Amino acid sequence: MLASEFFALSLSVQVAIGAGYLGYVTAYAGFRRDHDATDAVFISLAFASIATLAFLLVEKFGPVAAFLTAFLASLICAGVWRRWGRRCWLWCMDKTGVHRDDGVHTTWSGIAQTDRRVGQVSVHTEDGRILYLNDRSKYHGAAWDGLYLGGDGSVVMVVEEEELPNGTEETRSGISDEHWGTRLTYIPASQIRRVNIRMK
Structure with a gap:
């Protein structure tokens, strides 16, 4: 997408794209090396949907408040996912016998990102x-x-x-x-x- 095309979009869409990608970068810091473009796009969209919802809920208070709330909501959700959500999801998948794949494809990445x-x-x-x-x-x-x-x-x-x-x-x-x-x-x-x- 060219810069001119991006800035031609509505503010809510611009915010969703930016906040969604920032959420993705935050939630998967250190794990993105093995991700392809599809992973990046769809995970970003998940956080973008949260940003969009927050933007629409606060839009009546003005664009600045909506902008800040959207980014904050995306970042908070990304942080919660990284700290507890991802681990909880993987635990549930393991305990229910669905799978044991944690999405980390190299041992070194797992060691480097362990808590x-x-x-x-x-x-x-x-x-x-x-x-x-x-x-x-x-x-x-x-x-x-x-x-x-x-x-x-x-x-x-x-x-x-x-x-x-x-x-x-x-x-x-x-x-x-x-x-x-x-x-x-x-x-x-x-x-x-x-x-x-x-x-x-």
């Missing part, structure tokens, strides 16, 4: 090194609490210890600095052979 807490991580690299984050709780409040699992398979982490290919172990010091922050290490997916994670 469980990660306590320890070790990353084995292609060149034989092993990088350890032994106590993530020490870095609460630091960037990403000391660990970020990228959607592309990369890892950003605090490295407390490193085991070299010859078996030598090195303990890192000066990881946290009051003025400069916390030192993190980026490991590209292409350099990772294995990742061990402890979760609660």
Whole structure:
């Protein structure tokens, strides 16, 4: 759709499209990599219908109120779906024997998006090194609490210890600095052979 065509639409339709897509992005953040255009369109339409209903209910109070209410309704529904609704739906499908598919097609996406807490991580690299984050709780409040699992398979982490290919172990010091922050290490997916994670 061209910009000129979009702005020729009624305000309610423009709001529905924008709020619907924003709802989709919010509800499926981190899970969209495996979605195709059909998934994006129809999930966006689900949130767009909520935005449209909200817009129509509040339209009598003016376009600004209707606009804000529509976006807010879509975002709230997306947040509720992401936090509780999706999990509840999948639980119901599993318990009733309909299916056990959660729509996540890669294990790494499931790990990266879990709401469980990660306590320890070790990353084995292609060149034989092993990088350890032994106590993530020490870095609460630091960037990403000391660990970020990228959607592309990369890892950003605090490295407390490193085991070299010859078996030598090195303990890192000066990881946290009051003025400069916390030192993190980026490991590209292409350099990772294995990742061990402890979760609660």
